[in-house]
Amino acid sequence: MPRSNVKYELTRDDDDANDYFLQHVQEYEGMSKKALFWRGIMQAVLLISIYFVLSIGLTFYQKWLYNTYSWSLAGIVFMISGGLVMFTYKSTSFDLIGFLLCLLASLTSGIRWTVAQLIMQKSKLGLRNPIDMMYYMQPWMLLAITPVAMVIEGPKVYRGLLNVDWNDTLLITTTAFAVIGGAVLAFSMEVMEFLVVTHNSSLTLSISGIFKEICILVIAYEWKGDRMNGLNFVGLLMCLGGIILHVINKILQNKKDSANELELESNSFANFVKPEEVIDTSAPLIMEKSSSLTNLLNADFSSDEEDEFKREPSPNQVLSDIILRRE
Template identity: 45%
Template sequence: MACPVQFTCRALRTVGLILFYYVFSIGITFYNKWLMKGFHYPLFMTLVHLSIIFCLSALTRWTMRCWTGKPRIVLGWKDYLRKVSPTALATALDVGLSNWSFLFITISLYTMTKSSSVLFILFFSLFLKLEEPNPFLILVVLLISCGLFMFTFESTQFNLEGFIMVLLASFIGGIRWTLTQVLMQKAELGLQNPIDAMYHLQPIMIIGLFPLFLYNEGLSLSTSEKLFRVTELSPLLYSLFTLSVGGALAFGLGFSEFLLVSRTSSLTLSISGIFKEVCILLLASSLMGDKLSLLNWLGFAVCLCGISLHVGLKAYYSKNKGPSLRQLGSKSPELELPLLWQGRDQREDSADDCNDAEEHEINLH
């Protein structure tokens, strides 16, 4: 029968898209930590990645314009500076601090602390009335907060400076994703397509992060033998190659997230993000030597329960009360790109219509 075949093909496609997303998302986490061991310039690395993303998004826009024959959206300076710049500056600080924290903390502590961004996203969403108040949200906050406390309590690899950095990044991330949701819901701006959003966000992100880079790394980098005072060509080419790999991974992460959401749903991305964090912690403990006690694992489990409840609430409200709880993006460690698409599944009307079942579609808010 056609129904089982279609179901099997759809399931295999979903699994393939999730694995494709995992390659970039998990890969860039371990890439950042690996690079920071020998290249202590996280802000410069971030600037290089942002530049690569801008070039690749511009190339993609040009390709899409040639393929479809339709011009891409280009914002005027007034809308660009007033409406895009706040989101871009918040994103730049979130990304910069996240990468910076890898100099001090382990992947496990980063992953766990970054999960707290859900709390700040909820806070700013309620403050701006983008979320509907719900008593279950209190339980979500308590679970994630208690889990974070249990994970960091008496941790042998705890670093206060790095923890504060990534916690501040999570706080700014809450502002960032709330502003991004507002930005992409404005249909008149025309930034619902993530490629267009990336293209417009990157320049201000680079400009906003550049003064911080000059203050913290400018002098040190200018005298470093890894780049500007290099004595041989091969080390310079190696540094440029490794930095370029990170930029390609960051762009691939955004593309894989978009592909996963557009072919399945935003709920699939949220659920796969939970399992991704489990995979990261398991790999970090086995490959990177991260030490986790039983209390740390219990704290992580409690935090995952809170995140899972949050995902369940979004699914429930999207089906019963419309798109009131919106997808607020993934918690990627490098560049969490604006994925605010509210996906929904189109179900078959009856078993007889199985052969004509429509593919999943995505509503671009």
Template identity: 45%
Template structure:
């Protein structure tokens, strides 16, 4: 039901001035008041505006903190889940395949719900476009996730977290290659800080494992390709994959196909002869294994959705900054819960690496200042523009100030 528009004047106080300062709830109340009921002098109106603006600011801060914590639950949770599961279930590639299957099913259900809610059909790519445009991104994503999960058989959470944080170097490198980033001299400082921090963190580490370290480093390298290709994929307006749910739906089948041969080669025979699944003697252990694997798939889907929710309701800068503190929380929890041992040199290396990542985030915020990146218009073949829903926050706030935001609750599904 559309709310009535606010008239310009009520007595001596203009309603238009109220609209520019109050949220839609107050505007909705004001429109139902008669001129006699709305007797506000200028001083009382100013105080009311100040209090309501402060309350609105507090609500936004609480919402942002809640979204960040929601993201932390899935991001940190899946890291510790993978490490915990690998202690008794030594089939990381099979686990990844199960997760991909669950993510695909949940994405399909979400797409169906979105289609029923909006009444508009979801995008479905042709086979030719699917194999040419989506396949490279799917293969890179499958190898990134597969190698990352595989490494938990060999290394600690601390070493994994630290090594995985270097993915920003490879993302930066491939962003320059694909001309998604503009080069600047400060990038050299960022690279030196992150690389130096990684060296200090792994220097004389008592729990260092070369095989696992190489796996994570290779996963970070492939992750740079993965996220760069994902950005290109989601910004191609003619594909219509701006919504991450649609992207996940199209990526999972090819990811499964790309990872399946590696699984057969490394884990096929051992899994068939394992008592964890196929040679299980009783039903309860089998149900327990299936339940734990399904929980990981739900965590993986929740991680992708929480990232989307955080970016769409705040900004990509908020996600980057919260990611820095997430690394700190992960290492502290790993030392506390998992007993990971870190020396003073390791902690100093971690601090140096975080300073490099923080500098990179700060530089991106500085160079993007003045550029309208909150709403990116993507040209389509028919000449129309498509909005990138992940980056709508800034423009959305201005629309709330000017018009009724009756579709705000449905924005996340559109």
């Protein structure tokens, strides 16, 4: 008898083994559909939470960014993440490879915009202009994406070029305008993204991207017939509420920073001005003693002839000088 059959016979005759297997089969059969439903929800929440946290984790690292940490900002981030989980639940089938690719793309995008923020917000480097930043950044992006595009899209593009009817002027013109229009839109979008990163932060840009994704899903629901249940609708409201709270928080923070800068400027001006130079604005102007008016009244308005006469010695002084010389 083979060794595997011997093990099977021994295991079958063992009472403890039978009880063990029967116990787990009963536990699995006893699980209700509700428990399985919530288990699926928890798995989806875990995966999407990891995706969202890694997508904005670098922008939320506060030790070396310019944003100040606050619990309100943390609450806004978790509110948007929870709404995103609820809004995208069961919107598409889960694929592990696609999930890992999206996670990697989100991570590298966070690194890119965080480094761009650190570079563009340092005035010493002289790269606050988005065009200058794109001039130094786009060649490296093109170098990285060209091999991937050639591997994935290269054969399809080659077959398309072979099958093109070059005598069809309308088709060629339409394609050229579509490519040029897409390039102009992509360039404008890149400039706007760099401006947002320069004057705000990469976190604001990430939340703007989430708003864009929400708009895409809403358009798909309205025009493409995608389904949305109550849980998705509540998630949509949570995402929009988190975005609105972020905008309000940003406005309040900008007002606070402006007030602090104004107070700092006023304090520095008060320290620069001497106390005796401060004019009492509550006193009437006519009662103030003007130093310029006082100097004007005390001034000597003698003419040049009077000055020469004052400089000439008097006769008595001349006579006294002669007597002193004779003695």
